[in-house]
Amino acid sequence: MAPYRPRHGLTTPRGDAREDDDALVVDSTGMTVVPAVVDTVAPAGRRGKRSEHVATLTPGTTSDLLVVPDELAPDVPSALAVLMSRPDQVRALVAAGRPVPWAGGDVPGRATAPEAGVPAPPDLTGSPRVGVWIDQEDFLHQELTADGRYDETRGGRPHAYRGRYWIDGDRIDYLDDLGFWAVGYFRGDELHHVGYVMRLG
Numbered sequence: 480m481a482p483y484r485p486r487h488g489l490t491t492p493r494g495d496a497r498e499d500d501d502a503l504v505v506d507s508t509g510m511t512v513v514p515a516v517v518d519t520v521a522p523a524g525r526r527g528k529r530s531e532h533v534a535t536l537t538p539g540t541t542s543d544l545l546v547v548p549d550e551l552a553p554d555v556p557s558a559l560a561v562l563m564s565r566p567d568q569v570r571a572l573v574a575a576g577r578p579v580p581w582a583g584g585d586v587p588g589r590a591t592a593p594e595a596g597v598p599a600p601p602d603l604t605g606s607p608r609v610g611v612w613i614d615q616e617d618f619l620h621q622e623l624t625a626d627g628r629y630d631e632t633r634g635g636r637p638h639a640y641r642g643r644y645w646i647d648g649d650r651i652d653y654l655d656d657l658g659f660w661a662v663g664y665f666r667g668d669e670l671h672h673v674g675y676v677m678r679l680g
Contacts, residue, residue, distance in 0.1 A: 510570050511552035513545050513559065546570040563661060563673040566639070572659070579658050600627020600643050608646060612670045612677035619675050629653060 545562060547569055552558035561568055562580075572579040603609050604625040612621045620632040623644060633639040642655035651670070653661040663672030670677040 507546055507570070509549055510546050511549050511558055513547075513552065513555050514543060544571070544573045546572075560673055562659070563640075564633075600645055603627060603646070606646075608651075608665065608670075611680045613680040614675040614677045619677065620680070621670070621672070621677060 547561045551561050569580045622630045629644045631640040645652045649665040651663045
């Protein structure tokens, strides 16, 4: 699927969306709009099962859309990677029809990730995968704790992302406190996550 690059702001067929009650208006001039449909970044709305977290564009359902600058989105995977690697550049992330990040920051007063149907992380005391994982450029530090929580420092910015994680074999699933899912894979003594390769520090 090719990214959608609007020439003007997002509008309804009747004109400016601000005329609608409860409409979300994103000035998308110079921006690329992509559906958050892939497994690596699947925003969580009110869906309970993991398979339901992947967004769809089925008519009648609420949309999961990501809006980023054109220059950061030559294709859909690159646009989605911006959410994890450069969150300050995200113009908007709308999950299940609700705003999550907005104009490079969190939406004030936005609820955290839904709890319904999401299992509690297991106790990982003694797991060899618990600890601080650091990428090759020392940009990303991802701490996995025994209580099933993670806390990331990115480019020296502490607590850039925090949330819960589950390990199933060599796969790790993350549910961020912002409300989106991400995934990584353990390969030997490395952890691969959205383009980063990390080792235990």
